[in-house]
Amino acid sequence: xxxxxxxxxxxxxxxxxxxxxxxxxxxxxxxxxxYNAEKRDVIDGKxxxxxxxxxxxxxGLNTVGVPTHFLKRLNMREQLVRACExxxxxxxxxxxxxxxxxxxxxxxxxxxxPRPVVEYCLKDDKLGDPLVTEEHIAAFGWASQQDMDDxxxxxxRVNDFMSGLMYGVGIKLVDFKIEVGRVYExxxxxxxxxxxxxxDSCRLWxxxxxxxxxxxxxxxxxxxxxxxxxxVARRLGVMPVNAxxxxxxxxxx
Ligand code: UDP
Numbered sequence: 001x002x003x004x005x006x007x008x009x010x011x012x013x014x015x016x017x018x019x020x021x022x023x024x025x026x027x028x029x030x031x032x033x034x035y036n037a038e039k040r041d042v043i044d045g046k047x048x049x050x051x052x053x054x055x056x057x058x059x060g061l062n063t064v065g066v067p068t069h070f071l072k073r074l075n076m077r078e079q080l081v082r083a084c085e086x087x088x089x090x091x092x093x094x095x096x097x098x099x100x101x102x103x104x105x106x107x108x109x110x111x112x113x114p115r116p117v118v119e120y121c122l123k124d125d126k127l128g129d130p131l132v133t134e135e136h137i138a139a140f141g142w143a144s145q146q147d148m149d150d151x152x153x154x155x156x157r158v159n160d161f162m163s164g165l166m167y168g169v170g171i172k173l174v175d176f177k178i179e180v181g182r183v184y185e186x187x188x189x190x191x192x193x194x195x196x197x198x199x200d201s202c203r204l205w206x207x208x209x210x211x212x213x214x215x216x217x218x219x220x221x222x223x224x225x226x227x228x229x230x231x232v233a234r235r236l237g238v239m240p241v242n243a244x245x246x247x248x249x250x251x252x253x
Contacts, residue, residue, distance in 0.1 A: 003078075011037055012050070012200060023071065024083045026196070028054075034219040036128050041218070048076045049229040050198035055079060056238045057197040060165065066157045068193040069181060084181025084194050087143050090121040090129055091151055093159045094175040098203050099216075100131075101175075110174075110210075118155050123179075150191045151180050158193060166204060169235035170252030171213060174203035199229045207252075 003025050004017025014027040028047035033040045051073065058070035069081040094117045097107040101119070120137060121129040137143050143151065155178060163173045178201070181194035195201075199214040206213060212220075213228045233239060237249045 045226045054196040084183045088123045092119040096174045172205045176202035
Protein backbone atom coordinates (compact mmCIF):
# COMPACT_ATOMS: atom_id res chain seq x y z
CA UNK A 1 0.00 0.00 0.00
CA UNK A 2 1.27 3.45 -0.87
CA UNK A 3 2.81 5.14 2.09
CA UNK A 4 2.67 8.92 2.19
CA UNK A 5 4.83 11.54 3.88
CA UNK A 6 6.27 10.92 7.31
CA UNK A 7 4.09 12.81 9.80
CA UNK A 8 5.79 12.05 13.07
CA UNK A 9 8.53 9.85 14.51
CA UNK A 10 8.20 8.84 18.15
CA UNK A 11 10.25 6.55 20.39
CA UNK A 12 8.68 3.28 19.23
CA UNK A 13 6.61 4.15 16.16
CA UNK A 14 6.63 6.23 12.98
CA UNK A 15 3.43 7.68 11.51
CA UNK A 16 3.01 8.16 7.75
CA UNK A 17 0.14 9.67 5.79
CA UNK A 18 -2.23 6.89 4.76
CA UNK A 19 -3.59 6.11 1.26
CA UNK A 20 -6.88 7.96 1.86
CA UNK A 21 -7.68 11.17 3.73
CA UNK A 22 -8.34 10.45 7.39
CA UNK A 23 -6.03 7.43 7.48
CA UNK A 24 -2.54 7.00 8.89
CA UNK A 25 0.01 4.20 8.62
CA UNK A 26 1.59 3.26 11.94
CA UNK A 27 5.04 1.65 11.62
CA UNK A 28 6.30 -0.23 14.70
CA UNK A 29 10.05 0.12 15.27
CA UNK A 30 12.30 -2.30 17.15
CA UNK A 31 13.56 0.52 19.38
CA UNK A 32 13.00 0.20 23.11
CA UNK A 33 13.33 3.18 25.41
CA UNK A 34 12.71 3.71 29.11
CA TYR A 35 13.07 6.42 31.72
CA ASN A 36 12.11 9.11 29.21
CA ALA A 37 14.55 7.67 26.63
CA GLU A 38 17.60 7.75 28.97
CA LYS A 39 17.87 3.97 28.48
CA ARG A 40 17.60 2.74 24.91
CA ASP A 41 18.26 -0.35 22.79
CA VAL A 42 17.11 -2.08 19.63
CA ILE A 43 15.29 -5.35 20.29
CA ASP A 44 14.98 -7.57 17.20
CA GLY A 45 11.37 -8.50 16.55
CA LYS A 46 9.77 -6.16 19.09
CA UNK A 47 8.09 -4.02 16.41
CA UNK A 48 6.51 -7.03 14.68
CA UNK A 49 5.31 -8.45 18.01
CA UNK A 50 3.75 -5.16 19.11
CA UNK A 51 2.12 -4.69 15.70
CA UNK A 52 0.44 -8.12 15.99
CA UNK A 53 -0.45 -7.78 19.66
CA UNK A 54 -1.87 -4.28 19.28
CA UNK A 55 -3.92 -5.51 16.31
CA UNK A 56 -5.22 -8.43 18.39
CA UNK A 57 -6.28 -6.22 21.32
CA UNK A 58 -7.78 -3.44 19.17
CA UNK A 59 -9.76 -5.88 16.98
CA GLY A 60 -11.09 -7.53 20.16
CA LEU A 61 -12.08 -4.15 21.57
CA ASN A 62 -13.83 -3.17 18.31
CA THR A 63 -15.68 -6.49 18.42
CA VAL A 64 -17.03 -5.89 21.92
CA GLY A 65 -18.08 -2.35 20.99
CA VAL A 66 -15.18 -0.29 22.32
CA PRO A 67 -14.23 2.05 19.46
CA THR A 68 -10.56 2.17 18.44
CA HIS A 69 -8.54 3.75 15.66
CA PHE A 70 -7.54 0.35 14.22
CA LEU A 71 -8.57 -0.37 10.60
CA LYS A 72 -6.33 -3.17 9.35
CA ARG A 73 -2.87 -4.63 9.61
CA LEU A 74 -0.89 -4.11 6.42
CA ASN A 75 2.22 -6.22 6.99
CA MET A 76 4.64 -7.36 9.71
CA ARG A 77 5.36 -3.85 10.92
CA GLU A 78 2.60 -1.60 9.68
CA GLN A 79 -1.07 -1.07 10.36
CA LEU A 80 -3.64 1.28 8.91
CA VAL A 81 -5.43 3.39 11.51
CA ARG A 82 -7.94 6.25 11.56
CA ALA A 83 -6.42 9.68 11.91
CA CYS A 84 -7.60 11.39 15.08
CA GLU A 85 -6.74 14.34 17.30
CA UNK A 86 -4.85 12.88 20.22
CA UNK A 87 -5.97 14.16 23.62
CA UNK A 88 -2.67 15.19 25.28
CA UNK A 89 -3.08 12.77 28.21
CA UNK A 90 -1.72 9.35 29.06
CA UNK A 91 -4.59 7.51 30.69
CA UNK A 92 -3.32 4.90 33.14
CA UNK A 93 -5.48 2.22 34.73
CA UNK A 94 -4.11 0.24 37.65
CA UNK A 95 -5.43 -2.96 39.23
CA UNK A 96 -2.34 -3.68 41.37
CA UNK A 97 0.22 -1.24 42.72
CA UNK A 98 3.45 -1.11 40.68
CA UNK A 99 5.96 1.29 39.17
CA UNK A 100 5.48 4.96 39.88
CA UNK A 101 2.35 4.46 42.00
CA UNK A 102 4.08 1.96 44.27
CA UNK A 103 7.03 4.31 44.82
CA UNK A 104 4.97 7.51 45.03
CA UNK A 105 2.59 6.17 47.67
CA UNK A 106 4.91 3.68 49.36
CA UNK A 107 2.75 0.66 48.50
CA UNK A 108 4.45 -2.68 47.96
CA UNK A 109 4.48 -3.71 44.29
CA UNK A 110 1.81 -6.30 43.58
CA UNK A 111 -0.64 -5.12 46.25
CA UNK A 112 -4.18 -5.48 44.92
CA UNK A 113 -5.96 -2.13 44.78
CA PRO A 114 -9.47 -1.94 46.28
CA ARG A 115 -10.79 -0.94 42.84
CA PRO A 116 -9.26 0.03 39.50
CA VAL A 117 -7.55 3.40 39.86
CA VAL A 118 -7.40 5.71 36.84
CA GLU A 119 -4.65 8.33 36.63
CA TYR A 120 -3.84 10.99 34.05
CA CYS A 121 -0.41 12.19 32.97
CA LEU A 122 0.22 15.11 30.66
CA LYS A 123 1.85 13.94 27.43
CA ASP A 124 4.99 16.05 27.53
CA ASP A 125 8.36 14.31 27.29
CA LYS A 126 10.24 17.49 28.24
CA LEU A 127 8.40 17.53 31.57
CA GLY A 128 8.63 13.73 31.96
CA ASP A 129 4.85 13.19 31.51
CA PRO A 130 3.82 14.60 34.93
CA LEU A 131 0.80 13.26 36.81
CA VAL A 132 -2.09 15.76 36.59
CA THR A 133 -5.49 15.98 38.24
CA GLU A 134 -8.88 16.50 36.62
CA GLU A 135 -8.72 20.06 38.00
CA HIS A 136 -5.60 20.73 35.90
CA ILE A 137 -7.21 19.12 32.87
CA ALA A 138 -10.33 21.31 33.20
CA ALA A 139 -8.44 24.50 34.08
CA PHE A 140 -6.01 24.25 31.17
CA GLY A 141 -8.64 22.96 28.74
CA TRP A 142 -6.80 19.75 27.78
CA ALA A 143 -10.18 17.97 27.71
CA SER A 144 -13.79 18.90 28.49
CA GLN A 145 -15.91 17.41 31.27
CA GLN A 146 -17.78 15.35 28.65
CA ASP A 147 -14.44 14.13 27.27
CA MET A 148 -13.35 13.13 30.78
CA ASP A 149 -16.55 11.12 31.33
CA ASP A 150 -16.00 9.37 27.99
CA UNK A 151 -12.29 8.79 28.68
CA UNK A 152 -13.06 7.21 32.07
CA UNK A 153 -15.69 4.96 30.55
CA UNK A 154 -13.36 3.90 27.68
CA UNK A 155 -10.49 3.25 30.11
CA UNK A 156 -12.60 1.03 32.38
CA ARG A 157 -14.05 -0.89 29.44
CA VAL A 158 -10.56 -1.51 28.08
CA ASN A 159 -9.54 -2.65 31.57
CA ASP A 160 -12.41 -5.14 31.82
CA PHE A 161 -11.73 -6.54 28.37
CA MET A 162 -7.95 -6.76 28.77
CA SER A 163 -8.07 -8.16 32.34
CA GLY A 164 -10.41 -10.97 31.29
CA LEU A 165 -8.44 -11.78 28.16
CA MET A 166 -5.18 -11.92 30.10
CA TYR A 167 -6.64 -13.89 33.01
CA GLY A 168 -7.76 -16.53 30.50
CA VAL A 169 -4.13 -17.17 29.53
CA GLY A 170 -2.71 -17.06 33.05
CA ILE A 171 -1.56 -13.43 33.05
CA LYS A 172 -2.40 -10.71 35.55
CA LEU A 173 -3.03 -7.25 34.07
CA VAL A 174 -1.29 -5.10 36.68
CA ASP A 175 -1.69 -1.75 34.89
CA PHE A 176 -1.68 -0.21 31.44
CA LYS A 177 -1.69 3.07 29.57
CA ILE A 178 -3.93 4.12 26.71
CA GLU A 179 -4.19 7.20 24.60
CA VAL A 180 -7.48 8.55 23.38
CA GLY A 181 -8.22 10.44 20.16
CA ARG A 182 -11.07 12.51 18.82
CA VAL A 183 -12.70 11.80 15.45
CA TYR A 184 -15.35 13.84 13.67
CA GLU A 185 -18.29 12.11 12.00
CA UNK A 186 -20.55 14.62 10.28
CA UNK A 187 -21.86 16.97 12.97
CA UNK A 188 -20.73 14.63 15.73
CA UNK A 189 -17.43 13.92 17.39
CA UNK A 190 -16.48 10.99 19.54
CA UNK A 191 -13.50 9.60 21.37
CA UNK A 192 -11.76 6.38 20.40
CA UNK A 193 -8.83 4.35 21.75
CA UNK A 194 -5.72 5.28 19.74
CA UNK A 195 -1.93 4.72 19.70
CA UNK A 196 -1.18 1.11 20.70
CA UNK A 197 -1.95 -1.48 23.34
CA UNK A 198 1.01 -3.83 23.74
CA UNK A 199 3.42 -5.16 26.37
CA ASP A 200 5.24 -1.83 25.94
CA SER A 201 2.27 -0.07 27.52
CA CYS A 202 1.00 -2.69 30.01
CA ARG A 203 2.37 -4.49 33.04
CA LEU A 204 1.74 -8.21 32.62
CA TRP A 205 2.72 -10.75 35.28
CA UNK A 206 2.43 -14.52 35.03
CA UNK A 207 -0.22 -15.48 37.58
CA UNK A 208 1.62 -18.63 38.76
CA UNK A 209 5.22 -17.46 38.90
CA UNK A 210 5.02 -13.66 38.90
CA UNK A 211 7.37 -13.59 35.88
CA UNK A 212 7.22 -10.19 34.20
CA UNK A 213 6.15 -10.33 30.56
CA UNK A 214 6.25 -6.61 29.72
CA UNK A 215 8.60 -3.67 29.24
CA UNK A 216 9.81 -3.89 32.85
CA UNK A 217 12.02 -6.76 31.53
CA UNK A 218 13.89 -4.06 29.61
CA UNK A 219 13.54 -1.25 32.19
CA UNK A 220 14.89 -3.46 35.00
CA UNK A 221 17.27 -5.71 33.00
CA UNK A 222 15.34 -8.90 33.76
CA UNK A 223 16.20 -10.85 30.59
CA UNK A 224 15.27 -10.94 26.93
CA UNK A 225 12.40 -8.61 26.07
CA UNK A 226 11.46 -10.29 22.78
CA UNK A 227 11.20 -13.65 24.59
CA UNK A 228 8.77 -12.14 27.10
CA UNK A 229 6.59 -10.56 24.39
CA UNK A 230 6.71 -13.79 22.35
CA UNK A 231 5.40 -15.66 25.39
CA VAL A 232 2.42 -13.27 25.61
CA ALA A 233 1.79 -13.68 21.85
CA ARG A 234 2.11 -17.49 22.10
CA ARG A 235 -0.39 -17.75 24.94
CA LEU A 236 -2.89 -15.57 23.10
CA GLY A 237 -2.40 -17.56 19.89
CA VAL A 238 -0.98 -14.52 18.12
CA MET A 239 2.21 -15.70 16.51
CA PRO A 240 4.31 -13.01 14.86
CA VAL A 241 5.68 -15.05 11.95
CA ASN A 242 2.85 -17.18 10.63
CA ALA A 243 0.25 -14.50 10.13
CA UNK A 244 -2.23 -16.70 8.31
CA UNK A 245 -2.66 -19.42 10.95
CA UNK A 246 -4.15 -18.04 14.14
CA UNK A 247 -4.41 -20.56 16.96
CA UNK A 248 -7.11 -20.12 19.56
CA UNK A 249 -6.01 -18.71 22.94
CA UNK A 250 -4.85 -21.51 25.26
CA UNK A 251 -6.70 -21.58 28.56
CA UNK A 252 -4.43 -22.10 31.55
CA UNK A 253 -6.07 -24.06 34.39
N1 UDP B 1 3.27 3.67 30.64
C1 UDP B 1 3.46 3.83 29.28
N2 UDP B 1 4.08 4.96 28.81
C2 UDP B 1 4.51 5.94 29.62
C3 UDP B 1 4.33 5.79 31.02
C4 UDP B 1 3.71 4.65 31.49
O1 UDP B 1 3.06 2.97 28.49
O2 UDP B 1 5.04 6.95 29.14
C5 UDP B 1 2.62 2.47 31.15
C6 UDP B 1 3.60 1.55 31.86
O3 UDP B 1 4.11 0.59 30.96
C7 UDP B 1 2.73 0.90 32.90
C8 UDP B 1 1.69 1.96 33.24
O4 UDP B 1 1.68 2.86 32.13
O5 UDP B 1 2.07 -0.23 32.37
C9 UDP B 1 1.98 2.72 34.53
O6 UDP B 1 3.29 3.23 34.46
P1 UDP B 1 3.97 3.97 35.72
O7 UDP B 1 3.25 5.26 35.96
O8 UDP B 1 4.07 3.02 36.84
O9 UDP B 1 5.33 4.44 35.16
P2 UDP B 1 6.77 3.77 35.17
O10 UDP B 1 6.94 3.06 36.46
O11 UDP B 1 6.71 2.88 33.97
O12 UDP B 1 7.63 4.97 34.99
